[in-house]
Amino acid sequence: MEIGVISDGISRDFKYSVSVIKEYNIKHVELQYIDKKEVGDLTKKEQIEVKKIINNNGLKVPCVSRHNFSGLSVLETKITDKKYINHLDSLKRCIEFAKFINCPNVRVMSFKKEMILFGENGAEQWIMSKNAWKKLVYLFKPIIKVAEKSKINLVVETGNNAMINSAQLALKLIKELSSRNLKVLWDPANSLFCNEKPYPDGLQSIINKHLGHIHMKDLEVDIPQAKVKMCQFGKGEMNKYMKLISKELHTRNWKGVVSFESVYHPGNKNFEHGFRNSFKTFKKIFQS
Numbered sequence: 485m486e487i488g489v490i491s492d493g494i495s496r497d498f499k500y501s502v503s504v505i506k507e508y509n510i511k512h513v514e515l516q517y518i519d520k521k522e523v524g525d526l527t528k529k530e531q532i533e534v535k536k537i538i539n540n541n542g543l544k545v546p547c548v549s550r551h552n553f554s555g556l557s558v559l560e561t562k563i564t565d566k567k568y569i570n571h572l573d574s575l576k577r578c579i580e581f582a583k584f585i586n587c588p589n590v591r592v593m594s595f596k597k598e599m600i601l602f603g604e605n606g607a608e609q610w611i612m613s614k615n616a617w618k619k620l621v622y623l624f625k626p627i628i629k630v631a632e633k634s635k636i637n638l639v640v641e642t643g644n645n646a647m648i649n650s651a652q653l654a655l656k657l658i659k660e661l662s663s664r665n666l667k668v669l670w671d672p673a674n675s676l677f678c679n680e681k682p683y684p685d686g687l688q689s690i691i692n693k694h695l696g697h698i699h700m701k702d703l704e705v706d707i708p709q710a711k712v713k714m715c716q717f718g719k720g721e722m723n724k725y726m727k728l729i730s731k732e733l734h735t736r737n738w739k740g741v742v743s744f745e746s747v748y749h750p751g752n753k754n755f756e757h758g759f760r761n762s763f764k765t766f767k768k769i770f771q772s
Contacts, residue, residue, distance in 0.1 A: 488512025493746025524550040545587040546741035554593035594648035631665040639669035639696040644677040651686040667696030701745040714748040717762035
């Protein structure tokens with residue numbers, strides 16, 4: 485297991501972000517936003533420049549993380565819709581870019597959250613949005629075909645406003661699609677929004693062969709009041725799970741990368757300060 489960071493959590497100025505990354509001797513940089521563009525929208529000239537910066541600084545990219553398929557409604561989307569096709573095209577561009585920079589994973593999101601409940605003993609008669617899951621699987625099939633044709637891994641993120649918001653639902657999707665090219669981008673803090681315990685429930689459901697990449701951050705969630713507060717790493721709800729997760733990953737000799745997601749600031753809207761306040765704790769817990 486190795487550790488890394490999502491670059492724009494420090495700064496969207498990629499050159500500056502890399503200078504901070506080098507300061508902390510980080511070897512893996514995940515790409516999401518680069519300067520004024522989301523990854524996947526870069527021109528060929530810009531891609532060459534990014535690759536040059538990566539190589540010149542001895543960095544590796546574990547995941548190309550555009551928000552492909554984020555925000556689309558599964559119930560309202562058809563595979564012939566322009567928006568769906570546009571997202572599929574952006575996924576293809578991300579895959580091409582990932583291959584260009586020797587990156588093994590490309591992120592996909594799982595559309596916009598709809599109610600999912602699998603009922604029995606009478607509950608199946610009154611469940612709302614009972615077709616949402618079937619539609620999600622249907623919409624993912626062309627996505628999987630693109631991945632299989634390109635021979636690259638897609639990682640579906642457990643998102644807090646997505647159809648797949650838990651490791652256990654991610655596992656269900658992977659099994660129903662039966663593809664070796666789909667794995668989980670596990671963000672255990674996001675799964676707190678659906679009350680999935682990161683450990684043991686979340687991690688142990690996917691670690692055997694379905695865990696492709698990890699995002700790690702810390703926060704406090706109040707579901708009844710619909711509130712969330714980002715926290716300095718080790719100061720939120722994830723704190724009680726972090727060492728257990730790290731120990732399990734090391735014990736299982738997991739070979740992936742845990743990316744630090746810098747989404748906290750100490751009240752001054754400066755996410756670089758949040759990164760600097762948190763990264764040492766993250767590194768101490770997760771580095772080999």
